[in-house]
Amino acid sequence: MPEPDPLAARWTLDPAIDYLNHGSFGACPRHVLDYQQILRDRMEREPIRFLLRELGDMWERARSDLATFAGCDADDLVFVPNATTGVNTVLRSLALGPGDELVVTDQEYNACRNALDFVAGESGASVVVAPVPFPLAGPDEVVDAILEKVTVRTRLCLIDHITSQTAVVNPVERLVANLSELGVDTLVDGAHAPGMVPLELQRLGAAYYTGNCHKWLCAPKGAALLYVRRDRQDKIRPLAISHGANSPRTDRSRFLLEFEWTGTDDPTPWLCVMESIRFMETLHTEGWRGIMAHNHSLTVRARRILCGRLGIPEPCPEDMLGSMAAIPLPDSDSPVRPPLFIDQLQDVLLEQFGIEVPVIPWPARPRRLIRISAQLYNRLEQYERLADALAEVLCR
Secondary structure, three states: OOOOOOOHHHEOOOOOOEEOOHHHHOOOEHHHHHHHHHHHHHHHHOHHHHHHHHHHHHHHHHHHHHHHHHOOOHHHEEEEOOHHHHHHHHHOOOOOOOOOEEEEEOOOOHHHHHHHHHHHHHHOOEEEEEOOOOOOOOHHHHHHHHHOOOOOOEEEEEEEOEOOOOOOEOOHHHHHHHHHHOOOEEEEEOOOOEOOEOOOHHHHOOOEEEEEOOOOOOOOOOOEEEEEOHHHHHHOOOOOOOHHHHOOOOOOOHHHHHHHOOOOOOOHHHHOHHHHHHHHHOOOOOHHHHHHHHHHHHHHHHHHHHHHHHOOOOOOOHHHOOOEEEEEEOOOOOOEEOOOOEEHHHHHHHHHHOEEOOEEEOOOOOOEEEEEEOOOOOOHHHHHHHHHHHHHHHOO
């Protein structure tokens, strides 16, 4: 295994592993981890000063900086630990009842689909599933599949900006606009979007949007954003009701007051988001635009190598890819390992070839996909090694 190049050395990843799974949990650069440790040391040196005297202003600045990056007003954005929490926060704040319908695709991330099923079961609402094909020919298939399920009873549509299993960049601008014309609010699960594709949340106009900062922005784990359009904020409450619920302050909205403090926790992941954004943009001469273009190009080339070597047609257009791509694999009835149903092939690739890449049962066993990610620390030869390994294992 060759030594990592200077760019890869910016991360703490094991150089003996071809890490092609940035999409699952991200990977935080050394510089940002060092910055986080400085903040943690500062917090532990004088916890009262940090948490009660200084954190409020730091939280405000961090939100404001992230809002600028995400293309929205800072008063419409708060931090949550992850996108799953963001989805749960919105869904469990809505007043739903029997007869209401919640539309979702069959490609929704399992955790968020579980949250949707839970609130529907508690309220008597119905979950309506729009089947979206994969492989697919283009974005029209996504739009048509979702709009076909909308009725006068539809209260909300939960859609992925970028699907987790199939790694498709959905046409969210069209979907939000079309659904808005029908009087339907949209909750966009943008878990993978920040740092993978440009964001203009104000212009997008979705009622609700949540996205992780620990994935493609490379911030520490535990940092995500929740955007709530101004006219919907009075109904959205954090999952943990805390001091902000009866705060006498009048200098900010109840929405901000409630999310600012939901109990004692480590706030440093949130406070590191902008440091991560600033650091990452120094790694490419064209900043974030260059990073996104580089990762997309690497993904396209890597998928082309894998599909060509395995004789598999490319399952979606290149312009529906961001920094990930999923490829259907031959069916398998081999056992999967709990708790996250890891396919045996995923273990084989790691243990025998030193390649970390997810093999995902989808839509259900025995069908499965392999999903590659591309980040600045990856190189084309890593995907060539993956193609060689898959050809060897699948032909055994």
